[in-house]
Amino acid sequence: MFGYVLRRLAGAVPTLFIIVTIAFFMIRLAPGGPFDLERALDPLIMQNLERAFNFDKPLWQQYLIYLGNLAQGDLGPSFTRRDFTVNDLFRTGLPVSIQLGGLALAIALVVGVFLGALAALRQNSWVDYMVVGTATFGITIPTFVIAPTLSLFFGVMMGWLPAGGWGTWRHMVLPIATLALPQIAIIARLTRGATIEALRSNHVRTARAYGLPSYVVVGVHALRGAILPVVSYLGPTAAALLTGSVVVETIFGIPGIGRYFVQGALGRDYTLVMGTVVVIACFVILFNLIVDILYAWLDPRVRYD
Amino acid sequence: MMRSMMKAAMLSTALVLAGGMAATQAFAEVVYNRGNDTDPETLDHHKTTTVVVGHLMRDLYEGLVIHNPNAEVVPGVAESWEISDDGLTYTFKIRENAKWSNGDPVTANDFVFAFRRIQDPATAAPYANMQYPIENAQAINTGGMAVEELGARAVDDHTLEIKLAAPTPYFLELLTHQTGLPMHQASVEQHGDQYTRPGNMVTNGAYMLESFTPNDKLVMRKNANFHDAGNVQIDVINYIPFEDRASCLRRFEAEEVHSCSDVPAEQMDYMREALGEKLRIAPYLGTYYLPIKTTKEKLADPRIRQAISMVIDREFLATEIWRDTMVPAYSLVPPGIGNYGDPVELEYKDQDILDREDAAKALLEEAGVTEGSLTLDLRYNTSENNKNTMTAVADMMKNIGINATISEMEGTGYFDYLKQDGDFDMVRAGWIGDYSDPQNFLFLFESDNLGFNYPRWANEEFDALMDKAGQTVDIEERAGILAEAERLMLDNVPAIPILYYSSRNLVSDKLKGWTDNIQNTHATRFLSIEG
Numbered sequence: 001m002f003g004y005v006l007r008r009l010a011g012a013v014p015t016l017f018i019i020v021t022i023a024f025f026m027i028r029l030a031p032g033g034p035f036d037l038e039r040a041l042d043p044l045i046m047q048n049l050e051r052a053f054n055f056d057k058p059l060w061q062q063y064l065i066y067l068g069n070l071a072q073g074d075l076g077p078s079f080t081r082r083d084f085t086v087n088d089l090f091r092t093g094l095p096v097s098i099q100l101g102g103l104a105l106a107i108a109l110v111v112g113v114f115l116g117a118l119a120a121l122r123q124n125s126w127v128d129y130m131v132v133g134t135a136t137f138g139i140t141i142p143t144f145v146i147a148p149t150l151s152l153f154f155g156v157m158m159g160w161l162p163a164g165g166w167g168t169w170r171h172m173v174l175p176i177a178t179l180a181l182p183q184i185a186i187i188a189r190l191t192r193g194a195t196i197e198a199l200r201s202n203h204v205r206t207a208r209a210y211g212l213p214s215y216v217v218v219g220v221h222a223l224r225g226a227i228l229p230v231v232s233y234l235g236p237t238a239a240a241l242l243t244g245s246v247v248v249e250t251i252f253g254i255p256g257i258g259r260y261f262v263q264g265a266l267g268r269d270y271t272l273v274m275g276t277v278v279v280i281a282c283f284v285i286l287f288n289l290i291v292d293i294l295y296a297w298l299d300p301r302v303r304y305d
Numbered sequence: 306m307m308r309s310m311m312k313a314a315m316l317s318t319a320l321v322l323a324g325g326m327a328a329t330q331a332f333a334e335v336v337y338n339r340g341n342d343t344d345p346e347t348l349d350h351h352k353t354t355t356v357v358v359g360h361l362m363r364d365l366y367e368g369l370v371i372h373n374p375n376a377e378v379v380p381g382v383a384e385s386w387e388i389s390d391d392g393l394t395y396t397f398k399i400r401e402n403a404k405w406s407n408g409d410p411v412t413a414n415d416f417v418f419a420f421r422r423i424q425d426p427a428t429a430a431p432y433a434n435m436q437y438p439i440e441n442a443q444a445i446n447t448g449g450m451a452v453e454e455l456g457a458r459a460v461d462d463h464t465l466e467i468k469l470a471a472p473t474p475y476f477l478e479l480l481t482h483q484t485g486l487p488m489h490q491a492s493v494e495q496h497g498d499q500y501t502r503p504g505n506m507v508t509n510g511a512y513m514l515e516s517f518t519p520n521d522k523l524v525m526r527k528n529a530n531f532h533d534a535g536n537v538q539i540d541v542i543n544y545i546p547f548e549d550r551a552s553c554l555r556r557f558e559a560e561e562v563h564s565c566s567d568v569p570a571e572q573m574d575y576m577r578e579a580l581g582e583k584l585r586i587a588p589y590l591g592t593y594y595l596p597i598k599t600t601k602e603k604l605a606d607p608r609i610r611q612a613i614s615m616v617i618d619r620e621f622l623a624t625e626i627w628r629d630t631m632v633p634a635y636s637l638v639p640p641g642i643g644n645y646g647d648p649v650e651l652e653y654k655d656q657d658i659l660d661r662e663d664a665a666k667a668l669l670e671e672a673g674v675t676e677g678s679l680t681l682d683l684r685y686n687t688s689e690n691n692k693n694t695m696t697a698v699a700d701m702m703k704n705i706g707i708n709a710t711i712s713e714m715e716g717t718g719y720f721d722y723l724k725q726d727g728d729f730d731m732v733r734a735g736w737i738g739d740y741s742d743p744q745n746f747l748f749l750f751e752s753d754n755l756g757f758n759y760p761r762w763a764n765e766e767f768d769a770l771m772d773k774a775g776q777t778v779d780i781e782e783r784a785g786i787l788a789e790a791e792r793l794m795l796d797n798v799p800a801i802p803i804l805y806y807s808s809r810n811l812v813s814d815k816l817k818g819w820t821d822n823i824q825n826t827h828a829t830r831f832l833s834i835e836g
Contacts, residue, residue: 032721082347255521
């Protein structure tokens with residue numbers, strides 16, 4: 001197992017390198033640059049700006065400079081937020097996104113698995129229909145509808161929670177709810193389906209035959225197998241949630257990194273976009289690895305040599 | 306399985322408690338939560354161009370002159386000044402008690418340092434051209450002249466002398482812009498490009514920088530060393546960026562912010578009804594216009610362009626599409642601008658739209674354009690309002706037999722395309738005045754102004770008039786020459802002005818002292834909060 005992990009981590013380096021290279025050149029395909037605004041700049045002044053940011057050098061040279069800095073952990077200056085380096089922006093923003101995404105994930109996992117298992121155990125009863133119905137609702141309503149609705153109701157109309165902003169636990173409730181709801185829905189459905197199957201399997205029947213109490217049969221034996229599709233789903237989902245959600249962060253005004261991707265792309269902030277690409281790629285690689293390890297741990301039939 | 310999930314839940318909770326930030330409550334402090342359009346791209350006012358930063362700079366710094374709540378130019382750091390008869394030399398007397406936030410006195414040298422730095426090519430200042438009226442500024446910025454040759458010098462600590470390249474009646478107005486603000490030389494030289502960090506930044510305005518968290522808020526605290534600190538009533542300002550305008554509206558209604566710098570236009574009817582006086586829509590110094598590529602054969606004849614202009618129902622666009630947040634425009638230079646006489650307008654302003662259509666058809670016939678023979682592509686940058694505007698204009702052109710297609714382009718690529726002489730027929734653009742003078746609108750169409758002259762219009766007479774105005778000292782005479790230039794421009798319509806901008810703000814009734822003005826400047830030092 002240890003050797004497997006090492007191999008995967010070693011394989012991550014060339015993967016990252018390819019991702020960075022492709023992203024670097026692709027971003028520059030988009031017309032315009034970080035200094036093109038509605039208020040157009042005098043062409044001679046533009047030259048001064050371009051020189052200051054190395055844009056007057058040939059592209060392959062800019063690429064090598066970037067790679068060199070990246071290897072030392074320097075993601076470069078931000079072109080649209082010029083008082084900060086990309087490292088600064090991530091240092092303040094990443095913990096916020098991780099906090100938000102992590103809590104949403106944890107809540108979604110606990111609630112989703114619980115509801116899904118419950119629905120499976122009471123299959124075709126009103127409980128089951130309630131769970132499946134709510135799940136469908138949660139999956140279909142987009143976050144950019146849920147978020148302002150929650151903000152409007154709880155923040156503006158009732159005044160129970162802040163309508164936006166960040167700083168206290170009360171600011172976290174609505175954004176986490178917005179992020180968690182669709183995930184609860186998806187996880188509940190996955191768990192329900194997998195649990196129904198697991199409940200019919202041989203090892204569960206054997207456990208029942210042994211006279212084990214219900215909650216042990218379901219909670220230990222059935223769920224262990226049923227959780228597998230959820231774990232698979234969670235890999236990329238965790239990466240996405242922990243790197244922030246553009247919609248939730250924009251609507252609630254949360255200083256995470258979710259918006260940087262979009263803000264960076266629209267503003268042609270090359271280094272910020274590259275930084276976001278690198279961070280997201282690292283998270284995805286990391287979580288895929290964690291998922292694979294968890295898989296091996298949970299399912300004894302899976303072996304990596 | 307359950308155990309590991311419990312562990313995960315406990316771990317997350319621990320993270321929350323450990324990482325959560327405790328909100329610091331202000332005790333008896335007056336705190337103003339102020340919405341801004343976005344975060345500033347930088348707090349170095351030599352490296353910015355945006356209005357967003359302008360608002361921040363107005364609170365952090367004080368220039369030689371400032372805008373009072375009515376956007377009139379009044380003394381700032383300079384308590385008085387003299388202008389020579391030929392209009393070329395300005396001598397400012399700097400007040401004795403002006404201080405930086407660290408206690409250092411504000412001296413004439415702080416301005417000389419700032420003016421030199423913005424022209425220094427190494428600074429790469431995007432708006433250096435705002436201060437080009439100063440002698441030798443342009444040569445230093447783009448021509449390699451030494452920075453010491455700049456026409457600004459400190460006669461002594463409290464006397465600043467500025468020499469101009471040509472008489473510039475709007476020079477004082479220019480000095481209210483963020484490019485005219487002073488800089489604390491010692492901290493800039495000590496900290497280099499880190500000088501804008503909280504703790505490093507030294508400012509001379511009513512407020513100083515306390516902290517800045519991107520996408521969260523920028524916090525300013527009252528500057529105790531400000532010469533007029535006794536009259537500043539708000540202690541702390543939280544500048545909060547709201548790219549999503551609807552979010553600001555929600556938080557405004559929840560009474561979490563005291564003002565918003567823009568509103569969600571699609572909710573205009575609701576806001577008018579629900580917010581009444583708190584919704585402030587005021588005339589703003591800006592024009593929305595449609596540049597036409599005059600170098601294309603099918604559009605070279607000014608009669609064709611004039612015909613298009615005639616048939617556009619500006620009242621309809623302002624009311625139906627922009628929900629009265631824009632005002633119909635029949636001139637390039639917006640009304641209320643300084644240093645100008647009576648407005649110069651398109652002649653058919655008061656004519657009925659149907660009569661205008663007939664006249665337009667006649668013009669087209671004269672120009673040899675038969676019905677249905679002309680097809681134009683209308684291009685705009687991504688925005689709901691732009692799309693609806695261009696769609697309406699295309700529809701209106703059909704009434705006189707011109708076919709039109711519309712295409713959308715994403716913002717940054719769009720402006721690049723316009724500047725680089727892209728192959729367009731007709732596009733849209735907007736211009737907000739940097740200073741209250743008609744030159745700031747008319748110069749957009751000078752033939753050598755390649756960065757802004759999207760239509761690539763080249764009219765010798767127009768250029769000559771603009772040059773002459775640039776050399777005229779007498780304000781009234783100059784106003785007459787500029788009016789002639791505008792008349793020429795409107796007769797040829799290389800770009801069709803259709804709307805004037807308005808500023809849109811939400812102002813809480815607890816916020817006192819906010820005065821609507823044409824420059825949309827609202828320095829916090831003139832505001833207070835009650836209740």
